[in-house]
Amino acid sequence: MPEVRFEHIVKRFGSFSVLEDLSLRVEDGEFLVLLGPSGCGKTTLLNLLAGLLDVTGGRITIGDRDVTDIDPSQRGLAMVFQSYALYPTKTVEGNLRFGLSALKLDRAEIERRVSWAAQLLQIENMMGRKPSQLSGGQRQRVAIGRALVKHAGVLLFDEPLSNLDAKLRTEMRLEIKKLHASLHQTIVYVTHDQIEAMTMATRIAVMDQGVIQQIGTPDEIYEKPANLFVARFIGAPAINTFDATLDMKAGRVVARHAPTAIEIDLSRHDFRTKPEAGMPVVVGLRPEHFSVNDASRDDGAVRMALPVRYSERTGSDATAFLEAGDQLLAVRIEPSLMSGLRIGDTMVASFPTDKLAVFDARSGLRM
Amino acid sequence: MTAISEVPAQPGRAAILIPRRRRRIKGSSIAIFAFLTMVSLFVAIPLYVVIVTSFKPIGEITLGQIFDLPVHWTIQPWMKAWNELCTGLACDGIKQGFFNSVMILFPSLVLSIAISSITGYALALWNVRWADGFLFVLFICAFVPFQIIMIPLIIVVASLGIFGTVWAIALVHAVLSMPLLTLIFRNFYKDIPRELINAAIMDSGSFWKIFWEIVLPMSGNIMVVVLILMITTVWNDYLVGLTFGGISTKPMTVILANSVITSRGEAIYNVNMAAALLTAVPPLVVYFALGRFFVQGITSGAIKG
Numbered sequence: 001m002p003e004v005r006f007e008h009i010v011k012r013f014g015s016f017s018v019l020e021d022l023s024l025r026v027e028d029g030e031f032l033v034l035l036g037p038s039g040c041g042k043t044t045l046l047n048l049l050a051g052l053l054d055v056t057g058g059r060i061t062i063g064d065r066d067v068t069d070i071d072p073s074q075r076g077l078a079m080v081f082q083s084y085a086l087y088p089t090k091t092v093e094g095n096l097r098f099g100l101s102a103l104k105l106d107r108a109e110i111e112r113r114v115s116w117a118a119q120l121l122q123i124e125n126m127m128g129r130k131p132s133q134l135s136g137g138q139r140q141r142v143a144i145g146r147a148l149v150k151h152a153g154v155l156l157f158d159e160p161l162s163n164l165d166a167k168l169r170t171e172m173r174l175e176i177k178k179l180h181a182s183l184h185q186t187i188v189y190v191t192h193d194q195i196e197a198m199t200m201a202t203r204i205a206v207m208d209q210g211v212i213q214q215i216g217t218p219d220e221i222y223e224k225p226a227n228l229f230v231a232r233f234i235g236a237p238a239i240n241t242f243d244a245t246l247d248m249k250a251g252r253v254v255a256r257h258a259p260t261a262i263e264i265d266l267s268r269h270d271f272r273t274k275p276e277a278g279m280p281v282v283v284g285l286r287p288e289h290f291s292v293n294d295a296s297r298d299d300g301a302v303r304m305a306l307p308v309r310y311s312e313r314t315g316s317d318a319t320a321f322l323e324a325g326d327q328l329l330a331v332r333i334e335p336s337l338m339s340g341l342r343i344g345d346t347m348v349a350s351f352p353t354d355k356l357a358v359f360d361a362r363s364g365l366r367m
Numbered sequence: 368m369t370a371i372s373e374v375p376a377q378p379g380r381a382a383i384l385i386p387r388r389r390r391r392i393k394g395s396s397i398a399i400f401a402f403l404t405m406v407s408l409f410v411a412i413p414l415y416v417v418i419v420t421s422f423k424p425i426g427e428i429t430l431g432q433i434f435d436l437p438v439h440w441t442i443q444p445w446m447k448a449w450n451e452l453c454t455g456l457a458c459d460g461i462k463q464g465f466f467n468s469v470m471i472l473f474p475s476l477v478l479s480i481a482i483s484s485i486t487g488y489a490l491a492l493w494n495v496r497w498a499d500g501f502l503f504v505l506f507i508c509a510f511v512p513f514q515i516i517m518i519p520l521i522i523v524v525a526s527l528g529i530f531g532t533v534w535a536i537a538l539v540h541a542v543l544s545m546p547l548l549t550l551i552f553r554n555f556y557k558d559i560p561r562e563l564i565n566a567a568i569m570d571s572g573s574f575w576k577i578f579w580e581i582v583l584p585m586s587g588n589i590m591v592v593v594l595i596l597m598i599t600t601v602w603n604d605y606l607v608g609l610t611f612g613g614i615s616t617k618p619m620t621v622i623l624a625n626s627v628i629t630s631r632g633e634a635i636y637n638v639n640m641a642a643a644l645l646t647a648v649p650p651l652v653v654y655f656a657l658g659r660f661f662v663q664g665i666t667s668g669a670i671k672g
Contacts, residue, residue: 052565072565073572085566089584098580101571146570 002063002076002153003028004049004186010057011044018044019210022058026154031180031187033197036207037233042190045207046158049188050079062154073102078147079156082163084139086131092142093118093127099146117145120179137168144176148183157189161196173199194234198222206230224357228364231284231357237319237330239284243361246279255283255358259325264302268353273360273367281367284357287319288332290349301350308345311338322347421445421640428636444637445645452642454625461642464622467533468602468649471618474537475601479544480593484586486545487552488578492564502553509546517610524611531613539607544600548593555589556582591660599650619646 004026011019018041026032034042047053049060051072060068067075078099086095096114105113118124121141131139140160147155157176161169177200180187191197197204198218205215206229214226225231231239244255244264253266253275264283266275291301306322306329313319318335321328331349333341341347358367416433421444423437450460490498520539521530529535559582567577608618617625623646627639654661 050565050569052568071572072569077569079566079569081562081566083560083562085560085562087563087567087581089581098567099570101573101576101580146566 002065002186003030004154004188005059005061006045006049007059007061008057009045009048009055009060011041011048011053012056017210019048022210022212024205024212024215026186026188027203029184029186031177031189031200031202033201033204034188034190034207035192035194035197035204035233037192040207041210042192042207043158046156046188046190049154050077050156051075076152077154077156078150078152079158080140080143080147080160082159084131084143084163086139086142086146088131091128091130092123092134092145095131095142095146096149099149103150113149113151117149120148121145136164137172140164140168140172144179148179152185154186154188157187157191159191159193160189162191162193169196176200194236198234206233208233224366225284226366228282228284228359231359231366235286237287237332239286239357240329241359242283242285242324242327244281244283246275246277246281248277255281257283257325260304260306262302262304262324264356265353266356266358269356269358271358271367273365275367280361282359282361282364284359285329285351286355286357287330289355290331290333290351292320292331292333292337292347292349301352302356303348303350305346305348308341308343308347310343311341313338320347322349417640417643421637421644423637425635425637444635444641447635447638448642448645452622452626452638454622461619461622461626461645464617464619465645467612467616467622468608468619471533471536471540471608471612471616472598472601474533475540476594476597478537479541479548479597480590482541483545483548483593484552484583484590485578486549487554488556488582489574490549491553491556492559492582493574502550505546505549509550513543513606517606521610530611531616533612533616535611536607536616536618539611540597540601540604543607544597548597551593552586552589555586559585588660591657595654595657595661598653602650 006022006024009019009022011017022041022045024045034045036042044053048055051067051070055068058068059066062076065076087098090098093114096117097110100110100113115124118127121144123138123141123145126134126138126142131142134142140163143160160176161172164172173196176189180200189196189200198221201218203215203217204221206213206221208229214221214230216224221230222234225234225239228241232241242255242257242262244257246266247254247256249263253269253271255264255266256262257264304322304324306324309321309323309328311318311320311333313335316335318333318338320331320333320338320341322331323329329349331347359365360367419436420428420433422440422442424439424441424443427435427438448460449462451458452460489495490502495501520542524530524535524538527535527538529538563581564577567581571577571580602618603620604618605620605624608616609621612618612621623642626642
């Protein structure tokens with residue numbers, strides 16, 4: 001299975017620049033998710049790879065073939081679209097067959113591949129039906145089948161699950177993951193849904209405003225966000241961020257949050273850039289790293305007693321929102337704790353200092 | 368439970384009827400009805416006269432009571448119009464014109480629809496250089512009166528060596544209808560979802576294969592609209608048939624005019640009326656047969672997968 005390379009890609013629509021000098025390598029057999037908010041250029045990047053848009057500058061290679069100026073059907077790709085894009089006048093079988101029309105295969109091979117895909121995706125019993133007679137999930141399977149029959153080395157997905165309901169989405173997520181595990185195709189998958197990205201990707205490229213903000217495994221992206229944008233984009237509930245100022249106190253680095261006068265000891269933080277006194281920083285605290293109401297431990301954790309403003313429960317999880325100065329602090333708590341919780345109660349939340357994320361307030365970069 | 372068990376016991380009270388207010392006829396709808404009535408009478412009265420006259424013997428016509436129903440109904444004028452109507456010296460009836468019109472109709476339809484649908488498809492769904500400019504020029508062409516370009520067109524057609532044949536008429540019809548039909552097809556194809564065409568481009572990439580296998584099968588509704596439009600246009604055309612057709616390829620309208628508009632001899636009104644009706648019938652038949660799809664075609668914009 002080939003690797004895909006984007007080299008110094010520039011894409012402009014008229015004078016409007018979407019991508020400027022973007023380079024990216026998708027490794028052989030990798031499941032790469034392009035993740036970002038709407039309009040960040042992720043779908044543009046995918047369409048450039050598919051050949052549905054022309055690059056303004058730069059080079060795209062698949063394997064060792066330069067495909068920059070090659071027609072979409074000749075690039076050795078298959079794509080699954082957001083709206084499924086099934087041919088409405090063709091049957092399911094006709095849709096699968098049309099997927100092979102550029103490949104010039106002999107009849108036996110076409111039969112073999114169509115029945116292979118039908119069996120793999122369990123759509124054998126609906127081969128004679130038209131797309132309008134299928135449910136959303138079935139259409140999605142057919143769309144994936146139409147892409148799989150090509151035996152393309154690289155499979156592209158453009159937000160394929162966003163038209164499905166929540167339950168079906170979870171099922172299909174797992175199925176796509178299973179397909180990747182068994183077929184080992186190189187997959188480039190575009191989504192704005194961080195759960196999809198976190199669960200399926202072997203690597204995630206987080207994009208914003210046409211720039212790849214960070215590329216790494218889901219764990220790296222989550223645990224060590226490269227900048228504030230990535231930190232805030234990934235995670236639900238979102239990471240808590242505090243504007244603070246660095247200070248040196250008896251040789252130790254502390255971050256001081258002015259409105260609440262909370263001091264966070266950063267001596268255990270592994271700084272990537274040298275901290276300086278008086279530097280404005282943003283401190284990030286993930287809601288789930290808090291531990292609640294255990295005042296006994298003294299491990300240098302940041303401890304804060306704050307009033308509860310409200311709380312919400314999402315099935316297996318519960319979140320309490322504490323008032324900290326002019327902002328709210330989301331804290332993950334045990335669902336069992338929630339019943340005893342009243343608005344206005346003071347909750348003691350402590351945060352282990354080795355889990356902190358510190359960002360330079362001016363550049364937004366991780367320190 | 369009690370409420371449910373009570374219902375069969377008192378069926379009269381099961382449903383509470385809320386009296387609906389009767390809708391009043393508004394002044395504006397009276398005005399619209401009056402206008403529509405006038406417009407339909409404008410068409411219906413002459414049509415009525417033509418129909419009753421065509422069923423009258425010539426003796427009743429000379430009485431001049433054009434609104435009276437025939438005393439003796441006869442289909443003789445219709446038979447004469449079909450079989451014996453005279454054009455100049457030839458008295459072969461209007462049937463030859465009918466067959467000529469059919470011979471003209473089919474190549475005209477095939478040629479005009481083929482050219483316009485493919486042009487519309489290319490303009491709507493493929494990246495054609497100067498597509499907007501081309502569309503604009505085409506749109507301007509729709510406003511050029513035929514009479515202005517008639518003589519140059521005759522020279523062009525003559526140089527192709529097909530002047531005086533049905534092919535000349537078909538070609539001219541295709542050219543003249545191209546602006547409007549291309550716009551119709553282009554606007555229809557513009558509504559096909561972009562992702563569908565992108566999928567086809569990635570699957571096949573062939574301009575013709577995508578047209579034949581994906582786009583054309585989706586064009587049913589718009590084809591009916593265009594068919595009705597073109598059948599009516601081509602069948603009712605007089606000028607193109609007169610100027611580009613030869614002696615043996617004169618369409619029904621031309622033969623009708625030649626027979627009916629005579630300055631010599633007696634005017635056989637009943638036969639003329641029957642001939643006129645015979646000429647007008649085919650588009651009506653088509654419209655009644657396909658009218659249902661016509662309304663569907665002009666109202667259905669989007670195609671959902």
